[in-house]
Amino acid sequence: MNTWRKTMAAVAAGATIGFAGLGTAVATAQEPDESTGGVLSAQEQSDLMVMREEERLARDLYRQFAQTWGVQIFDRISASEQRHYDAVGALLGQYNVSDPSAGLVAGTYTDPRLQSAYDGWLARGLTSVDEAYAVGAEFEAADITGLSNAIEVSDEDAIDRVYSKLRTGSEHHLGAFQAALSGQAPAGGHGQGQGHGQGQGHGDGREHSPGQGHGQGPQHPK
Secondary structure, eight states: OOOHHHHHHHHHHHHTTTTGOOOSSSOBBOOOOTTTTTOOOOHHHHHHHHHHHHHHHHHHOOOOHHHOOOHHHHHHHHHHHHHHHHHHHHHHHHBBOOOOOTTTTTTTTTSHHHHHHHHHHHHHHHTTTTHHHHHHHHHHHHHHHHHHHHHHOOOHHHHHHHHHHHHHHOOOHHHHHHHTTTOOTTTOOOOOOOOOOOOBBTTTTOOOOOOOOOOSOSSSSO
């Protein structure tokens, strides 16, 4: 179908971007003591901060789509993104890196490029459920690329383990959105219509939480 071909072309384009390419966030870290991780490079710090915001952006988007379309795939994956967000938050604490999400409400981001990406994806995803699936696929493809780039840069085993698990989760999410775009009914979906998006969800059935953490970012959609 034409929508599917156009979407896959967009996904391929999105995969060349990668959120780690944003890595211009101002990274501020103190010298870690013996209870924290090792000393991070400026790029490792910046990547952690970008990943923290990127996971929050995904969570915020999917919660909005769940509320609008009442399709459970967005509830489930937004719950998974919350766990990803918490896992990166735990790394920020471990390496004593400042949290870029602190004090920000859902749907707002300090980096203007992240804000522009969120606003554009949200507007598209609210036009139809197929566009929401397409946005999810584009986002996850870019996320996979960004995580792969960040793993190449990092010399920290703890960071690499979390990033690898996040990447596996994103691969599962991408597959779920691609399946939905191809016409396969999302698992647990309720079709189109107005939903409330408040279900707790338990991931997409193929993923394990990448780590434990208690991030300080916002917990409620705007």
